[in-house]
Amino acid sequence: MATYVMLAFKVDRRECAKTPAMAVDDLAQLRHTAAHLLAHAVVDIFGDDVKLAIGPAIENGFYYAFLKTPAFVPEDLPRIEARMKELIGEDLAMSGEPISRDAAEKHYRDRDQPFKLDILAGIPDGEPLSMYTIGAFTDLCRGGHVNSSKDVGAVKLMSIAGAYWRGDEHNPMLQRIYGTAFPEQAQLDEYLHRLEEAEKRDHRKIGRELDLFSIEEQAGPGxxxxxxxxxxxxxxxxxxxxxxxxxxxxxxxxxxxxxxxxxxxxxxxxxxxxxxxxxxxxxxxxxxxxxxxxxxxxxxxxxxxxxxxxxxxxxxxxxxxxxxxxxxxxxxxxxxxxxxxxxxxxxxxxxxxxxxxxxxxxxxxxxxxxxxxxxxxxxxxxxxxxxxxxxxxxxxxxxxxxxxxxxxxxxxxxxxxxxxxxxxxxxxxxxxxxxxxxxxxxxxxxxxxxxxxxxxxxxxxxxxxxxxxxxxxxxxxxxxxxxxxxxxxxAGAFPVWLAPVQAAVVPIGEAQFDYAEEIGARLRAADLRVAVDRSNERLQKKIAMHQAGKVPYMLVVGKSELASGEVNVRERGGSQRAMKPDEFVANVTAEIAART
Ligand SMILES: [Zn+2]
Ligand SMILES: [Zn+2]
Missing domain, CATH: 3.30.930.10 (Bira Bifunctional Protein; Domain 2)
Structure with missing residues (x-):
């Protein structure tokens, strides 16, 4: 009875699948090759003193872990990325050769590469070892690459993060440089665009901004x-x-x-x-x-x-x-x-x-x-x-x-x-x-x-x-x-049937407060969720505030609206038009019924 996975146990996982444009393995080989190029570029720019650790492909990209003094700073990334792009443009072949344990150890001892020696020590005796070379850079690696630097296509370095060697806090703190790569520039652009969109839409961020929910540390996580x-x-x-x-x-x-x-x-x-x-x-x-x-x-x-x-x-x-x-x-x-x-x-x-x-x-x-x-x-x-x-x-x-x-x-x-x-x-x-x-x-x-x-x-x-x-x-x-x-x-802009506040009534000045309350009552009677803005802010500031709250409709009332018995309806992200309150109620009620 190993897999007693009941309904909805999986439902509550974050399962945000990607749509790979190529087979997952091929993409991983491409990205792992990009990690070699990253190390190549780092050595080219910062010299052999940089200590090299590992450079795997990971979900959505790759990283390479280094130990460098002084540490990498974000400003280094564009330079490294530019060098990687040069290497990609040079169409450098990737080639591998078997190597004996003794020769590999000597190679890394001569170059004072303690993490590589540590990796070697962790590989069981008798397991074949190989060194792969692309351009002027040779690295201990098991293989699984694309044939040429050109095949790496489009590359982007994303971030730097600290991580202990082998995840153990007694070990030195290394720096991982993270990046991603795709066969085509257009695919990379699309990915970056999606990432940017996803960040803007992060529900934790919007949840705070719109005051939707919180997770209270004192009460416990989750x-x-x-x-x-x-x-x-x-x-x-x-x-x-x-x-x-x-x-x-x-x-x-x-x-x-x-x-x-x-x-x-x-x-x-x-x-x-x-x-x-x-x-x-x-x-x-x-x-x-x-x-x-x-x-x-x-x-x-x-x-x-x-x-x-x-x-x-x-x-x-x-x-x-x-x-x-x-x-x-x-x-x-x-x-x-x-x-x-x-x-x-x-x-x-x-x-x-x-x-x-x-x-x-x-x-x-x-x-x-x-x-x-x-x-x-x-x-x-x-x-x-x-x-x-x-x-x-x-x-x-x-x-x-x-x-x-x-x-x-x-x-x-x-x-x-x-x-x-x-x-x-x-x-x-x-x-x-x-x-x-x-x-x-x-x-x-x-x-x-x-x-x-x-x-x-x-x-x-x-x-x-x-x-x-x-x-x-x-x-x-x-x-x-x-x-x-x-x-x-x-992205927090809920359709009107779901929005916590469906309409904000915004009087321009105190003289319209009573009229605004009347409109509010009229809307509430029609079962709408309404806020009447009685603050003393300037109109532009009130409007900006309700826009930030992503309220679907703002009903602005000033002198002329009060005189004509109308409201000036501003649709979220759209047009504005004066109408009678009843017309607004009829429109919104129909919109809610249609759930658009
Ligand atoms: Zn059940
Ligand atoms: Zn490799």
């Missing part, structure tokens, strides 16, 4: 405090989801955050997932646990009375808050946290109903994601692994149900053959955000395991007891992570 602005958005999302669920026959349920440990023993979570669980908490000599998943609670509700086939499908939904221990080093803003609320649901149905329920669920997922302006999806179906539990025919039927549901939705899907969990096949939905990054959001997971572990049954039309099929599904994933993705997707 635990999210939703501020009023974030709370408004979350409650709009929750209302929207609840309406969807009601329309589709789901029943709302609530389950305790803390339950007896035995529940997780029965579910198997304690055995396979125990290290990620908070607790135990001892009460009256009994052991309790904070729930890491909502499934056992929903199962207990199912099991609370005898069920007949007439009760099925039973669709139980909960914004279920769960707690999972994640190492502090892996936490990241809202994207990876220790306390999260899933838009969770568990579907209990007969085998015959599986197909219809899957279609309904996929349809619900796409409807919801589209409402949040995601329209580029990739679907992954994970099928039966070798260690699968249960009848292969039942699996096949479930897999066919998933594929049919994708077809029904009119979407192509990719198959991860044998990549399913041992307890059932699943569907993952990835979305592409506004700057082309991919996020895994929805998961719809069939489960042939838990109904058996909890001995769930229903009385069939034949009068016999049968085991129901269970589906776990979270469509947004978790509220925290989904919010993080949304903030970055919209």
């Amino acid at each position: 635990l999210v405090f939703w501020h009023p602005n974030g709370g408004r958005i979350r409650s709009v999302i929750e209302d929207f989801v609840r309406k969807q669920l009601r329309d589709r026959g789901y029943e709302p349920v609530y389950s305790p955050h803390v339950v007896h440990e035995d529940v997780f023993l029965t579910s198997g979570h304690l055995q396979s997932f125990g290290e990620s669980m908070f607790g135990p908490i001892d009460v009256e000599e009994q052991r309790y646990r904070l729930k890491p998943m909502n499934c056992p609670g929903h199962i207990l509700i199912y099991k609370s009375k005898p069920r007949s086939y007439r009760d099925l499908p039973l669709l139980l939904a909960e914004f279920g808050t769960v707690y999972r221990y994640e190492r502090s080093g892996t936490l990241h803003g809202l994207l990876r946290v220790r306390g999260l609320t899933q838009d969770d649901a568990h579907l209990f149905c007969t085998p015959d109903q599986l197909q219809g329920e899957y279609e309904n669920t996929v349809d619900a997922a796409l409807t919801m994601l589209r409402a949040f302006a995601f329209d580029d999806f990739r679907l992954f179906v994970s099928t039966r692994p070798t260690n699968a539990l249960g009848d292969p025919q039942v699996w096949e039927r479930a897999e066919a149900a998933i594929r049919n549901a994708c077809d029904h939705a009119g979407l192509a899907y990719e198959i991860d053959e044998g990549g399913g969990a041992f307890y059932g096949p699943k569907l993952d939905i990835m979305v592409r955000d506004a700057i082309g990054r991919e996020w895994q959001l929805s998961t719809v997971q069939v489960d042939f395991n838990l109904p058996g572990r909890f001995d769930l049954t229903y009385r069939g039309a034949d009068g016999e007891d049968h085991q129901p099929v269970m589906i776990h599904r979270a469509l947004l994933g978790s509220m925290e992570r989904f919010f993080g993705v949304l903030i970055e997707h919209f």
Whole structure:
């Protein structure tokens, strides 16, 4: 039972896939070769006194680690990069030769390169050694390069960071120079542009600027405090989801955050997932646990009375808050946290109903994601692994149900053959955000395991007891992570239906304060989220402030608006026009209804 990965455990990972333009291995070889060129350039500029360590390809680029006195400063990077570009232009061939351990050690002793000698000492005896040369620079290396410096294409040095040799604080502090490389300049430019966009959109930065949420050091890492602005958005999302669920026959349920440990023993979570669980908490000599998943609670509700086939499908939904221990080093803003609320649901149905329920669920997922302006999806179906539990025919039927549901939705899907969990096949939905990054959001997971572990049954039309099929599904994933993705997707400029303040009424002077309040009341009566700006700032400053707050509409009222009974509507990033308050309310209400 090595891989007991339950639904949505993966959902809360930061999974921002890249779209490699070439095979991953080829790109890694190109980037590792760029690391050689980096060392070449450093030696050319700063001489042989620089101590060399290692230069691997890494995700999104490469680095080379050096020890240099005085240390590198950021101003060095353009010079080094310029030298690398010269080397690339010279079309230098990369060539390798085997070398004996003695010769390699002598080579590096003669040159006083302690880290290279340390690397050599760490390579087991008998393992073949090789030296690679490109241009005037020779380096101990196992190989895996492109043929020529020219093949490195386009290169950019990004940053310098300190790192202890071998990650050990007793060792010297080296400096890593990080860079990236692509076959074509256009690909590099696109990557840099995307990086810049991603930085501007960082949800932690925008979260502070718009006062959406915080993570309070005193309370512990990975635990999210939703501020009023974030709370408004979350409650709009929750209302929207609840309406969807009601329309589709789901029943709302609530389950305790803390339950007896035995529940997780029965579910198997304690055995396979125990290290990620908070607790135990001892009460009256009994052991309790904070729930890491909502499934056992929903199962207990199912099991609370005898069920007949007439009760099925039973669709139980909960914004279920769960707690999972994640190492502090892996936490990241809202994207990876220790306390999260899933838009969770568990579907209990007969085998015959599986197909219809899957279609309904996929349809619900796409409807919801589209409402949040995601329209580029990739679907992954994970099928039966070798260690699968249960009848292969039942699996096949479930897999066919998933594929049919994708077809029904009119979407192509990719198959991860044998990549399913041992307890059932699943569907993952990835979305592409506004700057082309991919996020895994929805998961719809069939489960042939838990109904058996909890001995769930229903009385069939034949009068016999049968085991129901269970589906776990979270469509947004978790509220925290989904919010993080949304903030970055919209760069904080939420569409009007989600915006914490939909309209700011801005009187030019005190003489219009009363009129502004009247307008505010009129808008609130139409269920709009409104702020009336009674500050004594100058108009330009007020406008700048609401612009920074990314408020979709500003309603400026001055002398002439007061006289004509109108408001001057300034659309975020767009036009302005005078209109009657009622016209504005009608327009915005229609916009919200259309969820654009
Ligand atoms: Zn190499
Ligand atoms: Zn579940």
